[in-house]
Amino acid sequence: MSYKPANELQKEAQCLLDEYLSKVTSLKVKERQKIPAQEMPVQDPEQRSRNMAEVALGYSFEQARVEAMRCLQCVKKNCMEGCPVKIDIPRFIDHIAKGEFEQAIAVVKETTLLPAVCGRVCPQEKQCQLHCTLGKSLKDIDKSVAIGRLERFVADWERIHNKTIIPAVKTSTGKKVAVIGSGPAGLVAAADCRREGHHVTIFEAFHKLGGVLRYGIPEFRLPNDIIDKEIETLKAMGVEIRTNFVVGRTRKLTDLLEKDGYDAVFVGTGAGLPIFMGIEGENLVGVFSANEYLTRANLMKAFDRKADTPIYPSRNVVVLGGGNVAMDASRMAKRLGAEKVYIVYRRSENEMPARKEEVLHAKEEGVEFLLLRNAKRILGDEQERVKGIVCLQYELGEPDASGRRSPVEIPGSEFILDADTVIVAVGNGSNPLISQTTPQLSVSKRGNIIVDETQKTSMNKIFAGGDIVLGAATVILAMGEGRKAAAAINKMLTQVHG
Amino acid sequence: MQNQASRYKPQDSIHLLSCCKIAVYTRYACPAYPAENMGSGQLVTVAASLICLTMIKPLFPDFIPAKGKHSSYSGSFSVSRFAPVTMNQVLFKKQLSQDVFLMRLHAPLIAEERQAGQFIILQTDDEFGERIPLTIADADTTEGSVTIIFQVVGKTTKHLATFEPGDELPALVGPLGKPTHIENFGKVVCVGGGIGVAPLHPIAQALKKAGNHVTIITGARTKELIILEKEMQAIADEFIVCTDDGSYGRKGLVTAPLKELCERELKPDMVIAIGPPVMMKFCSETTRPYHVFTQVSLNTIMVDGTGMCGGCRVNVGKEVKFVCVDGPEFDGHLVDFDNMISRLNAYKEIERNHYKCFVEKAFSEKEQEVRI
The missing domain is CATH 3.50.50.60 (FAD/NAD(P)-binding domain)
Structure with missing residues (x-):
């Protein structure tokens, strides 16, 4: 593939948009199939291999709308089957096609918390885009609707235009939740528990937050600004953050419950043990x-x-x-x-x-x-x-x-x-620090924490999710587990409450 | 958590003291007022005690006044830090020899949890600084402090040495590593080389407490570099000092008295050697023919200290171990010291350059100040 600079791609998209804009609501399947797939604009390979800036520049406004028009809006939403968090993909894409970006991001955020991250790092060709009817009809998975790029587009649009809405937090329940690890699983669990009005503290071993998003995925693929923004949102929601705190060493896991008054703990310490x-x-x-x-x-x-x-x-x-x-x-x-x-x-x-x-x-x-x-x-x-x-x-x-x-x-x-x-x-094994210092916790032979279908561990009030349970997996699966655990924690705390 | 320091700022009240040239530290001044519990209501009392207690200052000869160089509250007053103690604050600093410093840092959680043999990781800058591991030499749970002793060897330690009481370290994490296994082994020999005496101190203390007969051999290049002599002597049933140049104690290496002890009729049940890698290697070689179990404490290159990077890995027997989570203590007869020493030198050149740049920069800044 020859390299096309971003402005060229944008110009091409502008022509297409002019052509289709009038009939955006009435496009026939055949017409949609004919719209050319939009290429992701990227930095010139020669230059970028010598800088740290993000490689993929993101769709322009025009490209996003043209790409969104390619979506066949199937009645049976196969793409959703491939999405671990079941985003209503056709619905958010339809909003993009119509230029309603605010509504589009709202649909995405119904089920996911970190779209700017997932749009960049999810293996879409093995998830949503694998099931895309358009891709199948064109007999080329690379011609599937670029769902990930569109997700990224709306998430970036929201961030750049300062439209980020701080999720509402319910009145304080007086309950305390400890979240261990600030990777994707921890961030999601923290947000979901905080929303219900619990006091949430994130404990992070490093001096910076984000877990694998920060130390693992490079700036050229996932800029730190994006992680910072997500953390800002959490802080604005009132989540307490403690860096340089190694649970298991600085404080035992059980001490958080017994001495520090936490009512529930979520362990999301990740797969940090290199093989x-x-x-x-x-x-x-x-x-x-x-x-x-x-x-x-x-x-x-x-x-x-x-x-x-x-x-x-x-x-x-x-x-x-x-x-x-x-x-x-x-x-x-x-x-x-x-x-x-x-x-x-x-x-x-x-x-x-x-x-x-x-x-x-x-x-x-x-x-x-x-x-x-x-x-x-x-x-x-x-x-x-x-x-x-x-x-x-x-x-x-x-x-x-x-x-x-x-x-x-x-x-x-x-x-x-x-x-x-x-x-x-x-690959990575599971980090042994928590299990080493909490012998009561059941772990598998490979060191992964064993959980039930609600992400609860063998110990009372302790939940786990992400790579520490799954072994080395993906950001989106970790997020999904964080969300499931938060739901179980919230349920447990309301029951105790009531 | 219970250790959150109360948050009144010194600016709010500095007028109270603006005429007094005092730089006393609350911790020393009023032990009756644990800083964490101090609210603004108690401020006047504290201020008053500060004034009174300046008179007692000679009682604390080790006391070093705060300069507030790194403090966020530095002003034109000599009082820059009489405020409540905040996390990671330097409480006390003492220069033990030209390049060796002792610091007590406010870290109540670490002080409470730490056990002999464990270490911390700190940064002198949390944006561009590196993470360096340092062993905990002592801890005081009433004061909520941990003691570190370090030698200036590179940029970060050089920078650390410029921190003064009242300054806060941007990042401090721990206690890390597995604690030393302490029990009554019988006759134990503790060998400390140079700065290695610092981590050895709490271990020797714990071994003594467990009922062991403790012999301590402490060695350094020259007299000036012998540290914690009094403290170690207080623990030891038998105490031997060696210097390479013979300027103090026996002339020669620590391995000579160690060998003699192994040759005694009642040879030691265990040896713990902590010091430079070469010293630990030769201590292990010395005891090997006598089959005396020899434990060493390794300080390899590491980044996170929680098992995540694997940079600290060493060959121990046929296995690969991570110093940060499996150690830092291992059977010295099984450690592949030669490989470890090579790995320790991985960044030598870069580190030397960083150090040089830092020193030159500091020097030129000083020169500029002088010119102004």
């Missing part, structure tokens, strides 16, 4: 977990010359893994000045768990993909610094338990890649 591959040389200098690399770059701002936190100076970087985190790490390495960045992934592109858009953006920025390859051993020099990595070639065999065709090693296919940095992005 390494267990291969030779993984402790050499220059091998990092993606968590560490990204935390240094994002939260600690190591990309900025003013920052004290150092980041490893790299020329040749190998990133192991094929998920969003691997894409983020590889693109970050490029921005921090690496000359060559390779993604080494043991399956093929079809099996990659990363969002399609991220894979595309990484390629555009010059990240090289070595698919059906896997790391075998990391080589070091006499100072124990990484100097290369031995990889093997793979081929796809029979489908495994996950339904994906499992990779099989090709004997004798070893080759060496020159590298001074290796970033391991093969």
Whole structure:
């Protein structure tokens, strides 16, 4: 795909809008199908691989309306089936088509709290857009209505035009809810409990709020301003915030209930425990977990010359893994000045768990993909610094338990890649701090907290949700769990109250 | 929570004291008024006690007046901080040697929870600052404080050393890491090297309390760098000081007396060694042939301190362990010190540059001030 600058895309959309505007309410299915899919305007790949600014610039007003007109407004809303929080997608898109953005965002916010985030980071092509009738009728999932981009558009529109409505908070119930972790699950749970009039305190281990949204997802994909705005809203609702507070260490989980007078606790501590591959040389200098690399770059701002936190100076970087985190790490390495960045992934592109858009953006920025390859051993020099990595070639065999065709090693296919940095992005386990310090809490073999269908844990008054329950999953699923837990907490507290 | 400091601002009342050149700290001045419970109604009393108590100032020879350099309330008064103690405030500071400082920080929750062997992470700037782990040398639950002892080795510690009583640290989190396992082992030898004596202090204290016979070996490059000598001596059943240059105590390394102790008929049941990585490595090598269990406390590079980044990982036997959540204490005979030392040097050059820039900048600012 050749690069088209934003103003060109806007001009094209303007012509289309002029053509269709008069018949926006009476467009036939055939006509809608013919409207060209609107491309997301992005920063020039050459430039953006050297800056931290957001890559995707967002639809213009014209593009959003044209894209919205493509929606067939199906009676049976298949797209909603694919949405973990069941946003009424056709209804909000219809409002956009008519230029009623305020109504559109209101529909989105009926069921989701962080649309500006989800519009950017949800894997839409595996959720709502997978089920889109338009995409199916055109036999191309890339031609589905760009639901995520439209969600982002209305959320940004609301933020930029200062239309954010602080949700109403009911009169104080005198009940106290502790929310542990300020990632997507925690933020949603906090907002939902606060709305019911409970006093809510968010406890965050870091000095900044946002959890994975802050330390994990880079600025070029999710600007910090957006997270700050969401937190401002929470503060305006009266949510109390305590940073630099590690529940389990600074205070035991049970102490919050027994000594500090909290009536319920929501644990949303996330999947913060990096998994390494267990291969030779993984402790050499220059091998990092993606968590560490990204935390240094994002939260600690190591990309900025003013920052004290150092980041490893790299020329040749190998990133192991094929998920969003691997894409983020590889693109970050490029921005921090690496000359060559390779993604080494043991399956093929079809099996990659990363969002399609991220894979595309990484390629555009010059990240090289070595698919059906896997790391075998990391080589070091006499100072124990990484100097290369031995990889093997793979081929796809029979489908495994996950339904994906499992990779099989090709004997004798070893080759060496020159590298001074290796970033391991093969997943995260669940953070052990809470379970280590709260032995009464039931956890699975993998360390995930076990919950019932209302997100309640094995302990009274303690609920959990997000990656600490699911294992490493997505922002939207974490939000959904936070919401479900908040509903159960609110129910429990009213019952006790009444 | 119960530790929220009351929120009256010194500006509101500073006129009361504007004529008095006092820089006394409420904590010292009126222990009867725990700062957290102090409301504005009690202000006059406090102000009065402050005036009275300036006379007792000589009783607190370690006292260092507040300069309010980092304080948000600094004005032209020498009184910049007589207000209630706020979170993370520096309560007390003492320079132990040229590069070594002791600070007591107001952190009541950490003081209450901490146990021997645990550490904190702090930042001197919460926008661009780095997170550095420091072991807790002591804690006082009545005062609600933790004591840290640190050596200026890089930019952040250099910056930290400029904080004065009354200044607030932007971020302080803890206690982190697993506490030391304390029981009556019998004969225990505690070996502290340089600044490592600081984290060793609460451990030696707890071991003594548990009924152990405690031998303490403390060592440093030179006499000037021996810290907490009196405090350690007070705990020890047997106390040995060594300096590399022989300027104080025995001349030589701590491993020499350690070896002698291992060769005694009743060899130690356990050794705890804390200090520079090389010292811990050689202590472990010294005790290995005698099969004396040797515990070391590691201070590796870490970012979050909660198990999230994995930057602190070390090889312990055949396993990879995270110092922040699995440690910081490990069996010294199993730790791969050479790999750990290489990993500690990962950012050496960058850190050196940061330090240089910081010192140069501070120097040029001073020069400018002088010119003005």
